[in-house]
Amino acid sequence: MTENNLSQAMIPEGAEILENPNGTAPGILMEECGRMMVLLPGPPREMKAMFEESVRERIEKKSRACVLSRYYHLTGIGESAAEEALMDLVEGQTNPTLATYCKPDQVLIRVTSSGRNREEAEKFQENYDIIIRQRLGEYLFTESKDTLPEWAGKTLIEEGLTFASAESLTAGMITSTLAEVPGISSVLRGGIVCYENPVKEKVLGVSGETLRRYGAVSEECCREMAVRIRAIMGCDIGVATTGLAGPAGDEGKPVGLVYTGICTKDGVRVEENHFRGTREDIRVRSMNKVFKMFRDYLKERKTV
Amino acid sequence: MTENNLSQAMIPEGAEILENPNGTAPGILMEECGRMMVLLPGPPREMKAMFEESVRERIEKKSRACVLSRYYHLTGIGESAAEEALMDLVEGQTNPTLATYCKPDQVLIRVTSSGRNREEAEKFQENYDIIIRQRLGEYLFTESKDTLPEWAGKTLIEEGLTFASAESLTAGMITSTLAEVPGISSVLRGGIVCYENPVKEKVLGVSGETLRRYGAVSEECCREMAVRIRAIMGCDIGVATTGLAGPAGDEGKPVGLVYTGICTKDGVRVEENHFRGTREDIRVRSMNKVFKMFRDYLKERKTV
Numbered sequence: 001m002t003e004n005n006l007s008q009a010m011i012p013e014g015a016e017i018l019e020n021p022n023g024t025a026p027g028i029l030m031e032e033c034g035r036m037m038v039l040l041p042g043p044p045r046e047m048k049a050m051f052e053e054s055v056r057e058r059i060e061k062k063s064r065a066c067v068l069s070r071y072y073h074l075t076g077i078g079e080s081a082a083e084e085a086l087m088d089l090v091e092g093q094t095n096p097t098l099a100t101y102c103k104p105d106q107v108l109i110r111v112t113s114s115g116r117n118r119e120e121a122e123k124f125q126e127n128y129d130i131i132i133r134q135r136l137g138e139y140l141f142t143e144s145k146d147t148l149p150e151w152a153g154k155t156l157i158e159e160g161l162t163f164a165s166a167e168s169l170t171a172g173m174i175t176s177t178l179a180e181v182p183g184i185s186s187v188l189r190g191g192i193v194c195y196e197n198p199v200k201e202k203v204l205g206v207s208g209e210t211l212r213r214y215g216a217v218s219e220e221c222c223r224e225m226a227v228r229i230r231a232i233m234g235c236d237i238g239v240a241t242t243g244l245a246g247p248a249g250d251e252g253k254p255v256g257l258v259y260t261g262i263c264t265k266d267g268v269r270v271e272e273n274h275f276r277g278t279r280e281d282i283r284v285r286s287m288n289k290v291f292k293m294f295r296d297y298l299k300e301r302k303t304v
Numbered sequence: 305m306t307e308n309n310l311s312q313a314m315i316p317e318g319a320e321i322l323e324n325p326n327g328t329a330p331g332i333l334m335e336e337c338g339r340m341m342v343l344l345p346g347p348p349r350e351m352k353a354m355f356e357e358s359v360r361e362r363i364e365k366k367s368r369a370c371v372l373s374r375y376y377h378l379t380g381i382g383e384s385a386a387e388e389a390l391m392d393l394v395e396g397q398t399n400p401t402l403a404t405y406c407k408p409d410q411v412l413i414r415v416t417s418s419g420r421n422r423e424e425a426e427k428f429q430e431n432y433d434i435i436i437r438q439r440l441g442e443y444l445f446t447e448s449k450d451t452l453p454e455w456a457g458k459t460l461i462e463e464g465l466t467f468a469s470a471e472s473l474t475a476g477m478i479t480s481t482l483a484e485v486p487g488i489s490s491v492l493r494g495g496i497v498c499y500e501n502p503v504k505e506k507v508l509g510v511s512g513e514t515l516r517r518y519g520a521v522s523e524e525c526c527r528e529m530a531v532r533i534r535a536i537m538g539c540d541i542g543v544a545t546t547g548l549a550g551p552a553g554d555e556g557k558p559v560g561l562v563y564t565g566i567c568t569k570d571g572v573r574v575e576e577n578h579f580r581g582t583r584e585d586i587r588v589r590s591m592n593k594v595f596k597m598f599r600d601y602l603k604e605r606k607t608v
Contacts, residue, residue, distance in 0.1 A: 004384035022581050043406075045582070080308035102347075165497075171483035172476020175497045179475035180584060182551050184499075190507070191497035193469075193479045199494040203536060232507060247486050277326050278349070280484060 018054040022046045027054065036062065065114045068121035072109040072132055074139035075148060075292055082107045085135045089128060096124050104281065105288040106148055109136075141295055149174075152291040153181030155298070156188075156237070164233035165191040165290075166204055166225040168216065168242040169258065173287050189233040194225070204228050215251045217242055222259035222270045230263040237297075238263040239290045243273070245282045256282055260289045264297060322358040326350045331358060340366065369418045372425035376413040376436055378443035379452060379596055386411045389439045393432060400428050408585065409592040410452055413440075445599055453478075456595040457485030459602070460492075460541070468537035469495040469594075470508055470529040472520065472546040473562065477591050493537040498529070508532050519555040521546055526563035526574045534567040541601075542567040543594045547577070549586045560586055564593045568601060 008025040011017055018027030018038075023046040028039040038055055040047045074082060079102035083090065086109070089098050096113035111128050115121035133140070142151040156163050156178075165174045175191040178184055194200040197216050201208050206224045214220040222242050230238025243258025244250055254274075261270040271293065275285045312329040315321055322331030322342075327350040332343040342359055344351045378386060383406035387394065390413070393402050400417035415432050419425035437444070446455040460467050460482075469478045479495040482488055498504040501520050505512050510528045518524040526546050534542025547562025548554055558578075565574040577593055579586045 002382075002384040002388045004387060022585065045585075049582070078306075080306040083308060084306045167476070167480075169483070170480065171492070172471070172478070172480035172495060172497060173483075174476070175499065176471075176474065176476035176480050176587075179473070179477075179499065179549075179587070182583060188475070188499045190499045190503040191476060192507070193476060193495040193497065195479065195483065195489060195492045195494045199537065203494070203496070233503065245483075278353070279486060281326065281349075283480075283483070 018050055020046055020050055021053070022049050029055070029058070065116065066118050066121045067112065067114045068118065068125065069110055069112045070125055070129070071143060071145050072111075072136070072140055073142045073144065073146065073148075073151070074107045074109065074136055075105055075141050075288070075295075077107060077136065077139045078102075079107050082109065082136060082139075086132065089131065096128055098128065103147065104284050105292075107139075108145065148288050148291045148295075149177040150181060152294055153178045153184050155294075157181070157183050157186060159298075160187065161237050162187050162189055162233075162235035163237045163239075164189040164229050164235045166229035166238070166240040167191060167193050168195060168200070168225075168240075169245045170241045170283050170287050170290075171195055173283060174239065174241070174290060177287065189235045192229060192232070200225065205232070215253070217244055217251060217253050217257060217259065219259055219270050219272060222261040223268055226261035226263035226268050226270070236264065237294065239294070241286045241290060243275075243282070243286060245279045245286075247279065258282065258286045258289070260286060260293060262290065262293045262297060266297075266301070269293065269297075322354055324350055324354055325357070326353050333359070333362070369420065370422050370425045371416065371418045372422065372429065373414055373416045374429055374433070375447060375449050376415075376440070376444055377446045377448065377450065377452075377455070378411045378413065378440055379409055379445050379592070379599075381411060381440070381443045382406075383411050386413065386440060386443075390436065393435065400432055402432065407451065408588050409596075411443075412449065452592050452595045452599075453481040454485060456598055457482045457488050459598075461485070461487050461490060463602075464491065465541050466491050466493055466537075466539035467541045467543075468493040468533050468539045470533035470542070470544040471495060471497050472499060472504070472529075472544075473549045474545045474587050474591050474594075475499055477587060478543065478545070478594060481591065493539045496533060496536070504529065509536070519557070521548055521555060521557050521561060521563065523563055523574050523576060526565040527572055530565035530567035530572050530574070540568065541598065543598070545590045545594060547579075547586070547590060549583045549590075551583065562586065562590045562593070564590060564597060566594065566597045566601060570601075570605070573597065573601075 016029040018029055020026050025041040027050045030037045040050055079100055083100050096111045099110045101108040111125055113121045113124035167174055172193045178188055192204050194204050197211055200206045205228045210220050210224055222240050225240035226238050240261040244255050246255035249255050256275045258273045259270055275282045320333040324330050329345040331354045334341045344354055383404055387404050400415045403414045405412040415429055417425045417428035471478055476497045482492055496508050498508050501515055504510045509532045514524050514528055526544050529544035530542050544565040548559050550559035553559050560579045562577045563574055579589045
C-alpha cells in the first residue's frame with residue numbers, strides 16, 4: 001500500500017465515514033453546532049455516487065424548505081428555439097426557476113420550485129407544466145433526466161420489445177450505449193458491427209448486388225441491413241446505420257450523409273440524414289436518430 | 305432564425321472572427337496595446353477545437369518563452385504508485401514540472417518545461433525522461449496523450465493488422481471506441497455483439513455444449529468466442545469479452561467476473577479478471593484489458 005493510499009484512511013476524531021463504492025478514498029461527514037461539513041472524493045464518478053447514496057437525504061432532512069425539480073427532455077428542437085418558446089417564463093421569475101441544458105440532439109428543461117412542503121412546491125409548478133406541454137409537448141420524449149438512449153433502453157424493457165442492431169459507422173455504439181441500462185439483458189439480443197463491406201455481405205447477408213449497384217452508403221443498403229438483422233436475431237426491433245463520419249467522403253458521397261433504418265413487424269423505414277460536426281458528432285447523431293425513429297414508431301403504433 | 309442565434313452574429317467593430325467548425329457561435333479575437341483578448345464558445349467540444357485551430361499558434365507566437373510538454377501514458381499501475389515512484393521529481397521542482405492524471409486503467413504523466421527556445425526547453429527534460437523510463441518503462445504504452453483505445457487503433461493501422469471483436473458485456477464498446485480513430489476503416493472489419501446466449505451459439509458459433517457445460521461467463525466460452533470471430537471475419541486479431549457487469553450476478557458467479565480473450569496467428573489467450581466498480585466501470589475495464597492484452601501480444605511478438 002502506498003503512502004498516498006494510507007493517507008486516505010486518516011479520519012478526523014468523531015467524524016463519520018461515508019462508504020465509497022467506486023474508489024478507495026472514503027467520504028467524511030462532521031456535524032457541530034447545527035452545521036454539517038461534508039468531504040467528498042474528487043473524481044466526479046465517486047463524488048456523485050457518494051452524494052446520492054449518503055449525503056442528499058441528510059441535507060434534505062435538515063432543510064426547512066422543500067425544493068422540487070421537474071424535468072422535461074425534448075428532441076427535434078434546438079436549445080435556442082426551446083428557450084425562445086419559454087422566454088416569458090424564463091424572464092423575471094424566481095419561483096419556480098426554469099433552466100435549459102443542451103446535449104447532442106436533446107434539450108433538457110429543468111423547473112425548480114420551493115415551498116414549505118412538497119404540496120406547496122408542486123403547486124407552484126402546475127402552471128409551468130401546462131404551458132410547457134402546450135408549447136413544446138410534440139418534442140417531449142420523457143419527463144426525466146434520462147437521455148434518449150436511456151429512455152430507449154428503459155422503454156424497450158418496459159414494453160418487452162427485443163432489439164438488435166446492424167451498425168456500420170456507429171460501429172457498436174447503439175448496443176454499447178443501450179447496455180449501460182441495468183436490466184437490458186431481458187431485451188437486448190445483440191448486433192452485427194459491419195464496418196467493412198464484406199462483413200455487410202457475408203455475415204449480415206446484404207446482397208452483393210445492392211452493394212455494387214447503390215454502394216454501402218445508400219437507402220437500399222440500410223433497408224436490407226435493418227431487415228436482415230431483425231431476421232437473423234429474431235427480434236421485435238431491428239435498426240441499422242450506414243454513412244460517412246469522415247474525415248473523407250467516399251463513393252462521391254459527402255461526409256455527414258447517413259442512412260438510419262428501423263424494421264418492425266409493421267415494416268421497414270429508412271431516413272436520409274445530413275449531419276454536421278466532427279466525426280464523433282456524426283456518429284452520436286446517427287445513434288440518436290435511430291432512437292428518435294424508435295420513438296416515432298411507438299407514437300404511431302399507439303395512435304393506430 | 306431565433307433571436308438567440310442572431311445575437312451570436314453580433315461582433316465588436318474591428319474584431320476578428322474565428323470560425324466554429326462544430327457549432328453556430330463564432331469566436332472573437334481582439335488585439336489592442338499589445339494585449340490579446342479571445343472569446344470562445346462555451347461548449348467544450350466547440351471551444352477546444354477552436355482553440356487548437358485558431359488560437360494556440362497565435363498565443364505561442366506572442367510568447368517570449370517556449371513551453372514544452374511531454375507525455376508518458378502508463379497502464380497496469382495505479383496513480384498513487386506512479387506518483388510515489390516519482391515523488392523526488394514532483395517535490396520542490398519548478399522547471400520542469402511534473403503532474404500525473406488518472407483515467408480508468410491509465411495514468412498520464414505530463415512533464416512541462418520552459419526555456420528561451422525549444423532546444424533549451426528540451427534540454428531541461430532530458431534527465432526526467434531517463435528517470436521516468438528507468439522507473440516506469442515497463443508500464444509505458446505510448447508517449448502521447450492517446451488513451452489505450454486510441455493507441456490501439458493507431459497501432460492497428462500502422463501495423464496493418466485487421467481486427468474484429470466478439471463482445472458480450474462490452475456490447476460493441478470495443479469496436480465503437482476504435483471507430484473514433486480516423487482511418488480505422490483500413491483495418492477494422494467489424495464485430496458480433498452477442499449479448500444473449502442464443503446469439504453466441506447461432507450467430508457467432510460457440511458450441512451449445514460449451515454454453516451448457518461451462519456457462520457463457522467462462523474461460524471456455526471466451527476462448528471459442530475469440531477463435532470464432534477471427535475465423536468468421538478472416539482477420540489478424542480477434543478479441544472477445546464475456547462477464548458480469550451487474551447489478552446482479554448469474555450462474556452463481558459474482559459481479560465483476562470477466563473473461564477477456566485474444567486470438568492471433570500465434571494462438572489464443574484468455575484471462576480471468578475480477579473488476580470492481582459500477583456497471584460502467586466493469587465494462588470499460590473489460591475493454592481496456594483487451595487492449596492491454598493486444599499490447600502484450602505485440603511486445604512478446606517483437607521480442608521473439
